[in-house]
Amino acid sequence: MKGNFVYYNPTKLYFGPDSLNGLKEELKKYGPNLMLNYGGGSIKRNGIYDEVMAVIKETGKTVVENPGVMSNPTLAKLREGVDIARKHQIDLILAVGGGSVCDYSKAVAACAHYEGDYWDAFYLKQQNPPQSQQILPVACVLTMAGTGSEMNAGTVITDADTKLKVGHVYDERLLPQFSILNPNFTLTVPVEQMKAGIFDIMSHILEQYFSDDDDNTSDYLSEGLMHSLIVAARKAVKDPKDYEARSNIMWTATWALNGLINKGKKEDWEVHMIGHSVGAWTHAPHGYTLAAVSLAYYRKIMKFGLKKFVRFAENVWGISPQGKSDEQIANEGLDALKAWMQEIGLPLTLKDIGTTDDMLEGIARGTFLLDAGYHQLTHDELMEVLHESM
DSSP states (O other), X not given: OOSOOOOOOOOEEEESTTGGGGHHXXXXXXXXXXXXXXXXXXXXXXXXXXXXXXXXXXXXXXXXXXXXXXXXXXXXXXXXXXXXXHHTTOSEEEEEESHHHHHHHHHHHHHTTOOSOHIXXXXXXXXXXXXXXXXXXXXXXXOSOSSOGGGSOEEEEEETTTTEEEEEEOOGGGSOSEEEEOHHHHTTSOHHHHHHHHHHHHXXXXXXXXXXXXXXXXXXXXXXXXXXXXXXXXXXXXXXXXXHHHHHHHHHHHHHSSSSXXXXXXXXXXXXXXXXXXXXXXXXXXXXXXXXXXXXXXXXXXXXXXXXXXXXXXXIHOOOOTTOOHHHHHHHHHHHHHXXXXXXXXXXXXXXXXXXXXXXXXXXXXOOOOSOTTOOOOHHXXXXXXXXXX
């Protein structure tokens, strides 16, 4: 393990079919005014809203609802939520939904008591709220597995006017206080959304895995998580109601991005930077934007981190090294990743998710080029990746 690091994650998790039972006791710890954030209304159709509201009513909270949180939360929606939180003197924000609702709720929590331009400070300049500023507590009732937002401090907000989608990982004050993870709640998610979440999980692991070449315990953990996800995804696609598979996907998602497997790692995150920009232009599901660009990106950087790509092929996909060069082994590993993506029905190209050639320059302009992972892309290399992804 390289360097020095600190690991601290105080989020309390309730996992399993009875996990909602923990909500009542947790809510008692907070003031009377609760902000309930959720998406387009699916939680009302599938009954989750009624289950959650029944518990909230037992605690006597005053509930202010904020529906309509979209899959790529916008700056305009963030401003709306901040205004609601300020007007009603909210004591706790409860997100009921997938990663976008959880992300959005943390953004509102960070911005509600900030007096300046929070888009400029927290997103464009990547600052954190002043230590003296009040931060609203956040909790999550998760209905879709993918982002890991239930146990991390990450948020992603899109300025629809400029087509700029920006992620920001806040400091530990924005970690959810507690999260309810009932795998049964994810069974109502449409299959296509489930698939998008699956690749979001895989991409989170790969972004952390494909950096550094030391013998790092974090990489062994990553390989185990990938194995679990590969197996569970195959089962879930064949039978979306397979509770065991869906529960393993949900648990893998949490550990893929709660700060554990990045310890001692440089990390990459360029696929996410490209995917965010693609999403701002196409409004495609986040996991699909990542799937559409991953193969071209990893083939582009493979030679710079060849040792790890060989390890990925052998340890994750069981590729035999016998009689092969390192380049052949590494390419077979990426071929195996592609085959798995095809098997579970993921999009493999940007065209598959509605990208047109005239969008590519704009996507490139909106992509942050990071000095991370094995190689920092130039603008020309980024354009090559985008064209190869078409």
